[in-house]
Amino acid sequence: xxxxxxxxxxxxxxxxxxxxxxxxxxxxxxxxxxxxxxxxxxxxxxxxxxxxxxxxxxxxxxxxxxxxxxxxxxxxxxxxxxxxxxxxxxxxxxxxxxxxxxxxxxxxxxxxxxxxxxxxxxxxxxxxxxxxxxxxxxxxxxxxxxxxxxxxxxxxxxxxxxxxxxxxxxxxxxxxxxxxxxxxxxxxxxxxxxxxxxxxxxxxxxxxxxxxxxxxxxxxxxxxxxxxxxxxxxxxxxxxxxxxxxxxxxxx
Numbered sequence: 440x441x442x443x444x445x446x447x448x449x450x451x452x453x454x455x456x457x458x459x460x461x462x463x464x465x466x467x468x469x470x471x472x473x474x475x476x477x478x479x480x481x482x483x484x485x486x487x488x489x490x491x492x493x494x495x496x497x498x499x500x501x502x503x504x505x506x507x508x509x510x511x512x513x514x515x516x517x518x519x520x521x522x523x524x525x526x527x528x529x530x531x532x533x534x535x536x537x538x539x540x541x542x543x544x545x546x547x548x549x550x551x552x553x554x555x556x557x558x559x560x561x562x563x564x565x566x567x568x569x570x571x572x573x574x575x576x577x578x579x580x581x582x583x584x585x586x587x588x589x590x591x592x593x594x595x596x597x598x599x600x601x602x603x604x605x606x607x608x609x610x611x612x613x614x615x616x617x618x619x620x621x622x623x624x625x626x627x628x629x630x631x632x633x634x635x636x637x638x639x640x641x642x643x644x645x646x647x648x649x650x651x652x653x654x655x656x657x658x659x660x661x662x663x664x665x666x667x668x669x670x671x672x673x674x675x676x677x678x679x680x681x682x683x684x685x686x687x688x689x690x691x
Contacts, residue, residue: 467667469506472496472657473521474530475514475579476604478631479690480546480655481530483511491690492530492545495683499674513603514579524663528671531655535581538658541668543675546655550586551629555617556642563648566593566624573622577602586651598622610635614643626650 474481474488481490488509500507512520518536521529531546532538552574554560566572574590576582578599590597604610614635617625632645659668 467503467505467670469508470500470528470667470671471508471510471526472528472530473510473512473517473526475517476511477531477546477628478634481509481511491686494686494689495545495675495678496671498682498686499671499678503670503674505670511605518658521658521663522660524660527659527664527667529658532658533583533653533655535583536658539661539665539668540656540658541672541675542656543672544654544656545675548651548653548655549629549649550626550651550653551632551646551649552624553614553617553627553632553636553643553645554624556644558617558623558644560623561644562646563650569623572596572624573598575600575616575620575622575625577626579603583651583653586653589650602627607635607639611639611641614641617643 474492476482477490479490480492481488483489488511493509497507510526517526517529518532518538520526521538528541529538531548532540533548534540552563552566560566560569572593573596575598578601580602600613600616602613604613613625613627614632616622627645629645629647629649632643635641636643636645657668657671659665661668
């Protein structure tokens with residue numbers, strides 16, 4: 440009887456060893472991400488997800504045995520699906536989105552003003568001198584209070600439109616607002632906007648100096664995805680700076 444008791448005690452103790460903790464990690468066989476199109480971080484070409492962030496995630500998980508899937512969706516729908524557990528992760532969120540976050544930032548929201556080239560507005564000082572300053576913001580996003588305070592100090596009159604783009608034509612239509620509507624500027628991500636303007640040779644000036652910079656994170660809901668999120672964060676933090684820099688340089 441005593442021998443049986445010792446055997447049972449040994450088996451129970453073995454369940455708490457580090458070796459069995461790794462088995463839990465290895466039980467994760469897939470991670471499902473959704474994202475909204477945002478060059479250079481994540482976008483689709485011919486149905487294939489690409490971009491700096493996609494490449495870094497693939498590199499982080501390449502030896503894990505975990506398969507990754509990426510689906511492009513409108514931003515709000517993506518967040519809603521993550522809350523419902525239909526996807527594990529949403530890319531590019533911050534504190535304003537009210538989700539749990541993987542504490543490792545790959546992307547950064549660098550918000551700058553874009554103006555029409557012939558508007559006479561060249562920099563933030565020109566905007567400060569305007570009697571009327573009308574600016575477009577995205578209706579899909581919640582902006583940080585610190586940014587909204589900066590706009591208030593500029594006496595900005597804010598209008599909201601959809602920034603959702605599923606094609607280059609959608610992106611071009613957004614910048615056409617500068618010519619077709621009575622607004623002085625659009626608030627846009629600097630890297631994305633400069634790429635669109637350069638690619639399509641649009642008569643638009645994107646300010647070099649950002650109005651606001653907000654690190655972006657990978658969002659999830661702990662009750663659905665806590666184990667996956669912890670494993671993903673561990674793998675991301677194990678990446679070398681050199682390998683990450685190599686990927687970043689491909690998109691600069």
